[in-house]
Amino acid sequence: MRPDDRGTHIASNGFAGISNGSTTKKVTLSSSINGHSPSQPTSNGLGPSQSNGSVKSPSPVRSPTYHGHNREEVTRILIQGLYDMGYSDAATSLSRESHYELESPSVAAFRQAIMDGQWTDAEAILLGSYHGADGKTSAMSNFVIDGPAGLVLAEGADKSQMLFWMREQKFLEYLDQRDLSKALAVLRQELTPLNHDIHHLHALTSLLMCPAEDWRAQARRNGSITDSRKRLLQDLTKSISPSVMIPEHRLAHLLNQVKQSQINNCLYHNTASPPSLYADHMCDRDNFPLRTMLELDCHTDEVWYLEFSHDGTKLATASKDKTVIIYETETFTILHRFQGHEERVTYVTWSPDDSKLISCCMDNKARVWDISSGACLVTVDHQTPVSGASWAPDGLSFVTSALEKTSSICQWSLRSSDFRTNLHTRGGFRAQDCAITPDGQRLVVIDSEKHLHVFNFHTFEKEYSQTFLAKLTCVSVTKDSQNMLVNLSNGEIQLLEVETGVLIRTFEGQEQGTYIIRSCFGGAAENFVLSGSEDSMIYVWHKENGILIEKLKGHASCVNAIAWNPGDPGMFASAGDDRRVRIWSNSVPPSEAVPSSDRRPISSNSYTRMSAIRSTFMGGSNL
Template identity: 50%
Template sequence: MGGKSSAPQVVLADDNSPTPSLPPSTSDDPTTSTASQQTTSTEPSAQLRPSDRTENLATDRTSNPSSSVQNENAAPVHTNQLQLPQGTQSSRRRRREASPANSREAQDRPSFDSLGPQGETTDEPLPKRRRRDHMMRLEGDNSNTNGGPRPFTNGSAADNLTSKSLNGLSKAVPAVNGSETINGHAKKTDAESSAYFGHDREEVSRLLIQALSDLGYSSSADALVQESGYDLESPTVAAFRNAVLQGEWADAELLLFGDRDGSEDEGTGKNNGQGLVLAEGAQKNDMRFWLRQQKFLELLEARDTGRALMVLRTELTPVYQNVHKLHFLSSLIMCPSTEELMIKAEWDGAHGQSRHILLSELSKCLSPSLMVPEHRLAVLLDQVKQSRIANCLYHNTEVSSSLYSDHRCDRENFPLEVAAELHQHTSEIWFIAFSHDGTRLVSCGAEGTALIWDMQTLQVIHTLSHTLPEHTQGVCFASWSPDDSMLITCSMDRYARLWDTETGQILRQLSRFEEPVSSCAWAPDGQSFVTGCLYKERNLCQWNLNGEMVYDWGRPHRIQAIALSNDGSLLVATDTENHLHVYNFTTRELEYEMDFKVRLTSVSFTKDSNYILISKIDGEIRLFSIENRKSIRTFAGQKPGKFVIRSVFGGADESFVISGSDDGYVFIWHKENGSIVEKLEGHRPGCCNSVSWNPKNPRMFATAGDDQRVRIWCNQTASAPVLHRRHRSTLSGPGPV
């Protein structure tokens, strides 16, 4: 410096470098080529209504977009003076921009003119020049820039000489060669930049803001917004939410999709129309249809039939090709009253919950980082609980686990002890089933009788005899009505009988079948039932309570087992030729059938009607998806045999699969992972034919076998009172296990 006639030229990397020219956005000029657009990570400010924003965009087109380059004597140019485009909505929320107070303080700072005369400088040493490529991103900041030269937040940049502040109260710190504030964000402290125990700090903050709002702690949520610097939603998303809830449909579509079609980006998650960023696979036409359908229904509600018809013709029809749906909407125009409209459309009107439901469905199509899914923290906590339960081998309670401690269930609480043995039968027991309320148990078998047990006293309250003078045949199946007031029994004597469970009296006896009646199932309304028979005629029939046939499916199959879904939508039947048949119970049409290559012995539905449990003669049990028509899980370990062995779901929330086996063991598997929980010596050395888990007491199940006994299994705590009740009854003592 000393001997030279001129002072070295000082260039600040951020403040004195040429500002890149920012091209107009696609929304400014629809004719602009997509390939020439510079994509940025900016989020457009949506504090203006879309109509105002469009008007401003038109004004921007007359502005000079060229960048300004400062010389060393020029006054510093603040980035908030740049004419910024309405950038593409970022899929990631960024820090809130600095307050205006900081910008004013920054303007009071010395400019480049404060440098001394030639060969002299101010008292402070000049910082070293830094490479420009290091200035493009905050240290530790891995956020994407979407290819843009300088990412900004919410479509505006903070003053480069202004530090990040909260509420505009903190004072600005001196800039160091432009590195303290980059891309409109102040340099984070180590605490701010660090992850929250391996989790993204911004994501955690936004989830907490949402959770506090869900809990009703609005002031706390606002305080967290101010302290963290993160908003739950961008102004654009907030404007979109408000537009949907206020019924401003044109504004909602403009905010959602921008001002051009962008159909070429269908399903990609991109939105080059400069609207909100969509989730991967989101279908724009579906979203448009939902919005316009709500608009159509609200016009009908307001009895504005003319405008509603125009919406149907010009807005709904072009974006939706489902003719059946469009015909249904057109039929709503003929509804004589608003009440009939709501009933027929299953819609509660503009002032009900319909707009909130619409917003909820639309939010699922937006990028999750843009619009946080509803109640996200609660959903994550529930997933944690479900994961704990899935990994807990002995979890068998419906009580929700605590978040304060790790989850663990003790084996001692699982029903592994024989609390009682019931000895009333004199021959093999083929089937048992608890009533829906868990207070009674039916057992039946080879001797031709069905016994109903009271689970409080452990005594037989009714004996339902199938013994006829000319022969004695066994009872192979029984089914409780939905309200437990009636019971159907299926017998080898080729009859099915309907009983009153309160009196033990027979109500109906169906006309004699050609072969034994193998199984039966009740319709959910309790007004009819279905029987399965091992003959090719009347093999699958529906009956009313008067014993009259309602419908005969008429397919030539010998039915082994049947089951009806709890929602009454599906009827499943297995035949003796290894096939599974799935019928629509409402239309009575065959949905599909499958060949399992081996004989199927039993079938049962889950409570949610989505899955069935299939037992096979080779000892394998499968969990099968009705909708996907695929095997989900296999439960193995049983000895293959030649007898009918039945398996069922059981435990709290149907968490287990339980089955007997040909060698007398009782197997319990975990439904979620297929692992064997326990293998119990149930009825050795003969067969364990049937099992039933108490639907109201997850700590109790029953087993039955060829040893003529019904065993009641409980955990250690419940065993003592059951044993006490047994000793007070007339039953004999427990036999060997």
């Protein structure tokens, strides 16, 4: 069925006063006001004086173009924009002075028929439609017409599909009234003859047998009848030529494109505020965190991971030296040093409220620490090293990933009623890393055999899996839960859609082949992708265009992980095998920055890369 979960929902679920199309209504196109009578509010934010659409008589004193743009298109988009912003008098005045109207009479009548549930009239207008401006129309005896009959459809529009959507809406409205006999008649006599989608028809048929209280959930139908008709109209609009029915909020959409284009062209755009429309936008490179303000050398062995708290006031680092260090980020004084681990610490992650921290260790345990007291609150056990963890958005449960096939993914509860209970378990693969999307809808897992798995977080049912050409080493998800970033052992970093797994963009240049290298999203609006590298460099790409904008000398040896400060867009941190954490900032004058020559090289003999995280995590023996 056509999903009805888009758009703004209206609180009322009532049906009163809305026709279901059982009677034929004479629609006078000349009296239609954008599909509404003068006393009705409009569905597109449009005022009551519009008859919409064709050119009456363009002014002969004005050029047909405006700075190279079609004058009619610009004017009609401005008229729509004025109505959107609530300036109906100005929109009416512009329409009157320019002699351009927003939509054609046929479009206005079609809009009104859909919103009033006059399905016979709506179908008549649709059936009289044609592709292209030079097509012929057919007369409709039940309309009094003062303009062209029918609609002008967009190229490639499927009239049968549009009819199916309209008849499906009629079917669902009868179902909402619990008039099952009429709903069945529409299904048999109107929907089935279209031969549109047998599987979809079966799904609609199953709704007839649903209890009244369950069918809406199964049909994914929310809101009122008026609300669902608006969404139907939005879908139908995509098949109607924009020359006669401008897409909703077109001016706002164009302005968003302008802003996004400026952001994409600004390689160092690092602010959550969108650029102004008054002037062209370009950020200064000097405002980007390119200089090291501080080196932290508090660990005695390789630093494998680090992460800022969500408020940016703390930084947690995990090391091969079996410790986790918590710094406050104003002076980078140590707040805690967690030393209860029996083996090397591979990963840390903050709870949503920053009150707790999970540490993952090669002693087959994950520990939950209380930040205020420094006490270990919970310890959970796996049979193999714990490779990663992720908090549920409510902070009351978390997921751990481990390199075992039987219980590679486990969800643990922190609620007092089922404290430390394993709520869900998934196996069948050795989990390399995991991430719960910030909206709490999905769990993303990568395994040690080149696979990515996406699960429904509520049910732990798998939504899809996909295979890559190289092993995956880490996964992270954007704050809006739309995209995810995965590192591959062949040196690629891929940006994917979370919902579908479709590849959006590939970032290349960094070196990775033997070790675990972790990347992250960076910037105030997550405009960047950053990654460490085996060549001791830090790589920074622009997320939207894939351009490598910086290659920074990071550490004396391999750079394992990068973390951006959510509370300070001008700061990020890096962790390396040189046992150090470097804090990068845009507020340090170049003369005061830590130069590369001041870093003391550490002999490779003093630490080796033969640690278990390298051999086990990157393809040790199967368990």
